Structures are given as structure tokens and as C-alpha cells.
Amino acid sequence: MRTYLRWLQVAALSLAVAIAAAFFARLLLSPATGEIVVLASARQPDRIGASTVELHSASGWLRLGDFNATGVPAAPGTATLVGAKAPIGTYDAIRLGGRSFPATISVRKTALETVLVAVSQGLPAAGGVYAGGESVSLGLNELSGQMKAMPDFALVDQFGRSFTRDSILGHDAIVAAFHTTCRESCPIYTGLFLQLRRELPASVLLVEATTDPWTDTPQVL
Template sequence: MAAVLVVVVLWIAPRLQPATGTLVVIAAGRSATSLPSSALMLHASGGDWVRVGTLAGKVPAAPEQRQLLALAMGAGAYNGVRLGDDVQHLALTVTAGQVEPLLVGIDSGRLVTGAVYAGNDDVNLGLGELSGKFEPMPAFQLFDPAATPITLDSLAGRDIVIAAFHTTCHETCPLYTALFAQLAKRVPPTVTLLEVTTDPETDTPSVLKSYASQIDAHWTFATGTVQGVTDFWKPFGVELASGDAHTSTLALVDRHGFIRLVYRGVPKVGHDIGPSLVTSLSPRGLSELASGGDGWGAPDVLQALATIAGPEGSFVSAGGKAPPFTLPSTAGANVSLADYAGKPVVINFWATYCPPCKAEMPLLQKSVGSQSGVRLVLIDEGDAPGAARSFLQSLGIRQAALLDSDLAVGRSYGLSGLPMTVFVRSDGTIDRRQIGQLQAGVLAAELSNLSSQ
């Protein structure tokens, strides 16, 4: 009897061990830096803080990254991260038997505000945010079913989810449309859902209007001239096509006009798909529906959208007031944000080692300088006064810059990548933030918005 008991215990014991996945912690900064020995902890959703380990060492400038830790982690959801004394919100799910990457953005030995990213897609977004290297969406002109023009400028200030489709596709396109139906119920009002045809000769505005009515869609469909649609899809590597032969693609473009993420393949829509879309599927399309496609779906897209908007959203929700500051300038005087009370202000954070900063600064001086009621404040992050002055002189920038030598002001504004531009209303509240290089159309729209308030 005892022998039987021993066998049973030995067989059951492994099954009682908690399920674990592998957590891989990587770090990157907006410039090369280092991290002193710091305890890393995660907060289990509905539970307590869990010690993960200790992080330390050199941290490269994004998009390079360095792995600092890899270990078995209990499967489950985690909603907070603590690194040393810094605490931030987190949306992390560790799945048993799978690897989950976690990227932490580091600046001067501290966790960068808003720069914690979990999952492969969000880690890629995070590296882009920290490096400031986003590809701008080229200007385009499309038309909606009412033949109203859709342009990059008309969508400025909105995050955009774009999908390739056409009405004669019966394999993957109905699944993308089903995905959009799911997203339409859950995305915030600041997001535009845009399905753009790859067959503009067939999909005229009237055809799109009929299609949208047939499936009861309440988001935007778009077409255009053959050349216009060709140019629109070129940055995504999508060619015009009809029938079922085309590149299945979904892309995210942020509110400032930068391409942030591109999905390929077939989305997973589950059973949440309208009858009219199911009946339009070909046998192969039905097979894709049953198989779950390539495994990504609405939750992944929603999480990516939250990551794109994350730092800005969390900052505004903290009260909306632009943090006060007083800094020395390259001209020698101290300057405070309070000096501009009652006026709209454009605050640009930059550094001499940042190529996008160099590219956008003449545009800032010219565009903001033409707005008589708007003030431009240039804040250098960490450079010596002489280096900052030489940088400005080399670009023909006439005004002085403020020197944030200890990066404290940047941290107070949630700086997670250079350049970053903050648009402050005349009442002192934050209107918007731009992480990455400004484009002329986006800047013009933001300045117009500031001037009208």
C-alpha cells in the first residue's frame, strides 16, 4: 500500500507546480546610458508585488537594446512595474510555456515615464518611440463613399487603423471587415478606422457605399484614382489587386502621421462575425476563419493603440497642466514657463546628437515664428551650454534655448524619445504631444488648433 502511495505522490507533484512562462527583460534608452543596480518588481493583477530580480548595466540607445534578465515567471496578468523607486502602469500577460518580452526605457538611471512595453508588438513600438525614428506617412488623397476627400491633413490629430481590402475579395477581406466591426465597438473616438481598397477601378464611391450599407458598417471606406491608391499603399508594400490575390495588411498610423506598426496575414476574429460576411467567404476563407488565421486580432490592435497613445494619455489624465519650470538659457538669463502665461506655447525638447531634432528645428522656427500669438520654447536635454549654442548657430536658429542639464524637466513632461514637442494652450493646459520628428502639415494643424482656442 505504501508503495502505491509513493507512486501516486510522485506522479501528482509535478502537476501541482505553478505554470510558468519565460519573462525576458530588455532595456534601451533615447541615448546610451547605464542603470545602477535596481530591484525590478511586478504587480500581479488583484494581488501583491512580486520580486522579479535585479537589473544593472549599460543600456544602449534605441533601436538597439540589451537583455538584462531572463527567468521563469508565474503565468498570469500583471498591471504594474516597479524599478527602484519608479512605479508605472503595465499591461503584461505571461502565458505558460511561452516567452514574453518586457522593454524598459532608461534615462540617467531612471525609468522613463510611459516607456514600459510588454509583448513583441509593443516592444517594437517602444523601440521606435525611444529612438524617435518613425517613418512619416506620405501625403495622399482618397475619397469616401460620399466622394468627400480624405487626406493626411484631414486626419491629423487622430490615430488611424488602416486595412487593405476590396469588395470582390472572398478570402481574407471579409475577416478584416469583421475585425473592424469588433474594433468599432471598442476604439476611442480619437481613432479612425479606414478600409482602403486595392481595386479602385471596381470599388468606386457608389460601390463602397452599397457595400457599407449591406454589412451595416459605421466606419470609413476609401477609394481613389488608380495612381492615388497606388501611392497610398506604396509605403506598406501593398500592390493593387483584385479577386483573392492581394497582400493582407493592417497598419497603424499615429495622430502625428507616423507609421507605427504593420500586421500581415489573417486576423483571428472568432465567432464574432456577421452572417453576411460569413456567407461571402470562399471555402478557403471559411478555412481561415475556422483556423484562427495568424493568431492576432482585436485585442492586439487595441493594445497597440493604447501603447501609441499611452504616454500622452497618462500625462493628460494627471491633471492636464503643463508642469512649471525655470531653466537657464544659452543667453545666460533664467526663463520660466510662467513668463508666457496667457499665451499658447510650443515646447520642443531636443539634443545635439539627435538627427530628427536637427531636421525639424528650422521648420519650428519658421512656422511658430509666423504665428504672432504663439511662443516657441526650445529645451536642450543634457548638452553643455557651448555645444547647444553651436548647434543652434549651425542651423541659423536665432533664439536662445533653455538648458535642462539634469533632464528633470524632460522627465516631468513624460519625455520618452527625442525630439518631443508639447503644445500648451493659453490657459496652461496640455493640448497635445508629438514624439518624433514634426511634419509641416501636422505642425500647421496643431498651430491652427492652438490659435483657435
């Protein structure tokens, strides 16, 4: 009888060890995940049909989740399409509504990644995907009309070369006003620009535009 009880104890202990080992193995083999939420907004109240949201990486497409047909409010209001966990890493595209869009989406373990999809006439809008907190804020500002398209302009730089809207399009740019006869705040701005030039990538344009073009000719500049 004692031998039988001992055998049962050994069997129970072995089973418990096997279950624990399987549990920890599953934890080790499961990829670390982070939180991601996909929002939708529009220039004016709209609606988007039911769809699946997928993310793309070097490993292929990952199904993030599904959503039902839903109303989409005008910016800055948003509608939540999907909230889910995804393996941490960087994704280069998102697909929904039968369309895929390039986007740099970074899923991290310690931070919520937010993605905003602009909706127009019931569909995700081309070029309307914003990933990350700052980009989402930018997207909401654009959709709500708080940011206006840059108008056409025609200027010349200090070398007498043409400087137009096309010179800036496609670049991040910081623009400040100045004039050469300013002796107080303008030198401070120019000094700040010199510091920024050392710290920012060369792709970022730093532009100072004179408010006194009659005095500040290319020869003076």
C-alpha cells in the first residue's frame, strides 16, 4: 500500500513538473507584445465599412483584428477601430478596407502605439495614415483644418536663386522671420539656427525670411 501511495505521489509530482515546464516554455517561446490602437477620423462626419486590420513586417502580414461598420467623426474627434496586442517590432505598412498603406509603426512593450487613419467617402484616404503620438496630432490638426496648405510664393535667396514652395515641399522645414537692421531678437534667432544646423539632419531646411526685402537685397544678405 505504501509503495502504491509513493508511486501516486511521484506521478503527481512528475505531472506538476511537466505542467510547470510546459507553462514556462510557452512563456519563453511566446513573443513579447505591446499595445496598439487604430483610430479613424475625417474632415467631416463619415462612415467606414467593416474590415480587417493587418500590419506588415519582414515576416509578412499579421492580422491585428476586425471591426464592424462604424461612424467616423470629424476631427479632432476619433473612432476606435481596433485595440489589440502585437509582437514588438517595427512594421512598414497597414492594410484595411482592401487597401494597404506604407507607414512606420513601432510596437513597444512599454508604450501604447497609436495609429490614425483618415477616412474620406467611406474609405481610408490615400496618404492618410499617421503613426505615433506626434504624427497622430499632426493628422488631427490637418483634418480639422487647423493646418492649411502652404500657398505658392516666389522669393530669392542670398545668392539670387529662386526660392519657391517647391523648394520646401517634401522636406521638414523651420522658418523664422528676421531683418538685417534688427539688433535685438534677430541675432538670437540666427544663433539658434546655427545651433540647430549642427544638431539636425541635413534634410531639415532652416529658412530665415526677411520682413524688409527692400533693404535686405541679395547683395546685403
